[in-house]
Amino acid sequence: MSTSAIELASLLCSRLCHDMLSPVGALSNGLELLSDEKDPEMRQRCFELLDQSARISADKLKFFRLAFGAAGGFGDMVPVSEARALVDALLANNARIVVNWSLGSDMLPKPAIKTLLNFALIGIEALPRGGTLDIAAELRADQLTSGTSEIVVRAAGPRIAFDRDIGRALEGALPEGDLSSRTAPAAMIQQLAHSLGGRLQYALGDDALVLGAVLPGV
Template identity: 35%
Template sequence: MTAGFQLDALDLAALLCSRVCHDVINPVGAIVNGLEVLEDEDDASMKAFALDLIKKSSRNASARLQFARIAFGAAGSAGASIDLGDAENVARGFIQDEKVTLSWSAPRQFMPKNKVKLLLNLLVVATTTIPRGGSINAKVTGDPEAPTFEVVSLGGNSRIPPGLISLLAGEPENGTLDSHLIQPYYTGLIARAAGMSVAIETIDGGVRITAAPV
C-alpha cells in the first residue's frame, strides 16, 4: 500500500543531510575544542586531557560517518550487495558506547544493499526505544535474498516513542517532518523499497522490532 503522505526528493535529501550533520557535529566540535586547548594551555595535564579528547572524538566522528555511508548513503552502485560483516563493524562503532551495548547474530554473507541499509536503520530506531541505555540484540535469519530481521532492545524506561509507528508507515502524525523525525520515516521507505514489512511491539523489559519479506 502506498502511503498518502509524499515527501519531495529534495526535502528528503536535505533532511537526511541535516540528520548526518546532527550526528557528527558534537564529536567534530569536541575535536575543535581540544585543538584550542592544545594551542592555548601550557599545563601538561590539560594538554594530555585535550589530546585524549581529540583521539576519542576523532574515532567517534569516523565511526558515525562510516555508519552513515552505508545506512544513508549509496554505499556502492545500484543493486550492489554489502557484506554483513562490514555492516556489523560500522554498527558497533556507531552504537556501542557507555550507555548501549550491541549483540549481533548474523551469518557472514553478502546481502542486497537495501536490506542491509534497513537493518542498520532498524538499529538506530531501536536506540530511541531505550533512552536511558541498555542492550540491543540484532538477529538475521533466512536466505540473503529474503531474510528476516529481529532487533530487540532492553533497558530501563523502554518504550515505543510517540509517532514512531506512523513514521515507519510513511504517515507522520502532524503531516510534517524535520531532521529529528526523518530517520524512522526513511527506515519505512527503505523497508518498502526492499520488499519488507516492519512491525514493532513492546515486550517484557523492552521493545521488539521485526522485519520480514512482504
C-alpha cells in the same frame, strides 16, 4: 505519506549534521584549549580528547554513509560483518548498552543492510538508560527471487524511549507535514521496503521495543 526525494534528502542531511555537531564541536573546543595550554600533562590530556573525538566523528560518518547514503549503489551485496563493525564502533564508548548478534548469513543486499543499520540506530536511541540490543538477520533462499531478507532488532531496558511518530513513519502512516529530521530515517527505510514489496513492523512494550523487516529480493 508521500515525501519528495529532495525533502527526504534534506531532512536526512539535517539529521546527519545534528548527530555530528557534538563530536566535531568537541574537536574544535579541544584545539582551542590546546592552543592556550602550556602544562605538558594537560596538553597530553587534550591530545587524548582530540583523538577520541576524531575517532567518534569518523565512526559516525562511516555509519551514516551506509545507513543514509548510497555508498556502492543499491544493488550490491554487502558483508554483514561490515554492518556489525559499524554498530559496534558506534557503541564503543557506551558501556551501558550490550549488543548481541545472531547472523544467519554472511552477506545481505544493500537495502537490508540499510534497514538493519537504521533499526539499530532507533534501538540505540530507545535505550537512554542502557540495556541490551539484540540484532538478528538472515537471507532466506527463494526460488523466485534472489532471496528474502529478514531482520529483527530488539531493544530492552528500563523506561524505553520511543517516539510514536517514528512508529508511524515505519508504517507509512505519518502525515507528510509531521516529517522531521528525527523521523526521516524511518520514513526512508519504509519507502525502501515499500519499493521492494516488503514490510516493516514494530511492537512496543514497557521495557522492550521490537523492530522487524521482511524484504523480498529482486
